[in-house]
Amino acid sequence: MFDTLAKAGRYLGQTARLMVGVPDYDNYVEHMRVNHPDQAPMTYEDFFRERQDARYGGKNGGRCC
Numbered sequence: 001m002f003d004t005l006a007k008a009g010r011y012l013g014q015t016a017r018l019m020v021g022v023p024d025y026d027n028y029v030e031h032m033r034v035n036h037p038d039q040a041p042m043t044y045e046d047f048f049r050e051r052q053d054a055r056y057g058g059k060n061g062g063r064c065c
Helices: 002-019 025-035 044-056
Strands: none
Touching: 025 044
16 A cells, blocks of 8 residues: 555656656656666756756747747
8 A cells, every 4th residue: 555655656746846847857867777778868967958948949949039
């Protein structure tokens, strides 16, 4: 029972972080380890910057006018 509650808590935490735009670095690192073992994962700072650029359009790409 506690295992199920812990798993639900992790999913709820991940959902909350994604809703407010906080990228999930731990999932990214796990994905890289499993699917791309020959490539080194980005540092947290590089990952965060890349996710922000992707979300908001980069340096000058997010302008509406």
